[in-house]
Amino acid sequence: MEEKKFNQIGVSFKGSGSYVPDQILTNQKISKKVDTSDEWIKSRTGISERRISSLGDNVTDMGYKAALNAIEKANWDVNTIDLIVLATSTPHDLFGSAPSIQAKLGASNAVAFDLTAACSGFLFALITASQFLKGGNFKRAVVIGADQLSSFVDWNDRRSCILFGDGAGALAIEATNEFDNFIGFNMRTDGERGSFLNLPFKNDRDSIIDNIDFLRGGFSPIQMNGQEVYKFAVKEVPIILKKLLKETNYSSERVDWLVLHQANQRILDSVGDKLKIPREKILSNLEKYGNTSAGTIPLMIDEAIKNNKIKQNDIIATSGFGAGLSWGAALIKWG
Template sequence: MHSYPHFRAGELDSVSSSAGYPSAAVSTKTKSPKRIDQADRRTKIRIDPPVSKPEPQLENRPLFKLSPRTHQLLGVQISGTGSYVPSRIVTNEELEESRGFEPGWIEQRSGIKERRYVAPGEATSDMCIHAARRAMADAGVTAEDVDLILVGTFTPDYITPSTACLVQDALGIDAPAVDLSAACSGFMYALVTGSQYIATGNSKCALILGADTNSVLVNPNDQRTAPLFGDGAGAVVLKPGSKEQGLSCYQLGSDGGGKDSLYVPAGGSACRIDQDHLDEMSQYLLMDGRTVFKWAIQALTGTVNLVLEKQGLTADDIKLFIAHQANSRIISKATNVIGIPDEKVFMNMHKYGNTSGGSIPIALDEARRAGLFKAGDTVLLSGFGAGLSWGTALFRW
């Protein structure tokens, strides 16, 4: 088993209002009320989805169906990175005290020690704007240079307009802007889509973001799910690069047959929210944790081995591995199987929890600023989540 964190990115200030950036923000921890009997604190969690279930799936259906198809997109470079996390720190101890969660369970099962929650009135677009400004400054580009904005998120400010449009307006950018919804794989889908625009010459400077405000989507009393998630945003700026730079091999995949493993039952056109759904808390995320855990390990090992094999590479050829920061046990088990050594695995979920679409770009920004890779290195990225969906890529820096 890997220990965590493998990299502390310069022991970043845990009360900063963004990932790895100086800030005057302070923790908003409050004194927890006197602990009472946990049985009185806990709210009964509905296990079965409060909506009609599809027909049972065949028992011999594979947990993970790996497609053999991969692709390549070269001539693309990441010229700048940036990230942002809210200033409010919510520790495991706070959740154990206020929600009656079992002491020590959260860290033992996930590797997560704390997470960040948005302040009242703070939304996904606000986090995106902060991250975008930092990435643009890092790349040395202005609003006039950006000609495309893509945001990977499944927690938009509104059903419509898109979060990307709100970012475009706030930054004063003249460009098309659109959201991509692929949950925890959202940033990888946005990265590949933006790279297509750059590689074909239809974009010269693309702003690609991944962000989610998970604290509004989880049932705060669900001890199996709520402690795992946090809020955050990350961004990269894509520009044309050399013929050696870019996505040397990647795969995007999906398996909608696993949708019931991780989904929000009510709120879409298939199940419109009424009072009964609110009473049942059907507007919150439901997750079959055991199934998702097993699936994620298979998804990571299967797709990572696939892209390495297609390029004739081994773990020795990879400078750094950045997986979606969902759970340290998932990453540890997968990297043990693949044979990626501890020193090449980046983890920061102990500080931020699972930030979904924000996970990979936040980690990428921290790792780059810590000097963990340089020009010419190959970084392995892999996202996986609801859909079910995944995206794995070898990015040559």
């Protein structure tokens, strides 16, 4: 049987969705656990509170709820979805959580897989899915970013525990032969600097029998050199965004919204200043959710759409950056 090939050249954005757990961990509550304060955290990060998964939450459920929301916004029949890509570094199943989301959605015709790139994950997944659609074999895709970093935080480390939260977001994208709203992208990796941000394997040695040893599975808490990650982000993100704007013949004045990975408010402001993008065009919900890794960008886009900020045909410049070290940028038109 001959494989079906669609005649398509571009990608359109049809719907967005998000989900965050109910539990709210404020700066004041963290201050009862470690030596810090609301003023200290806000002044250095911009974060006031973050969401923490309850015992009943996991990445599969969070991703499913965000995806279902996006599918409903797109008004799609789940049987018409061809591809599901889940960006996560904290899967509910280390073998992959995307297939479980596919099953919960009932999207039996979709191929589903996980993509791991930490805080760059959603952007990398969106780029990956868009290339599948432009290739002509798939028509509809759901791209999900979901992470449950609370499970991997050292809650006694005041340098890192203040930063992270849990959440998920999703976009429904569709191939089209009429236009292309995925205007352009760039991606970078520098493994030489990868030690600045890790969720490392524990390396706990054990023995099976006699002289046959092995390493028992498991991971240590998140380890981060915050100063180096900050310097990396404020240097590299403006460079890759400027390069992308130049390559696509867009000026920063034509950008309606700057949607960056929500890591630190000072990073967001610094990148915007270097691109000469005014503060009112820099979208931020960091204060409420903290750093949700792969969840931040789609969570921010969905919130901005619900709040009637992002509208049809708005130009969005976006960048994800983090562990790897990896970073990327994309320029899209909503709709």
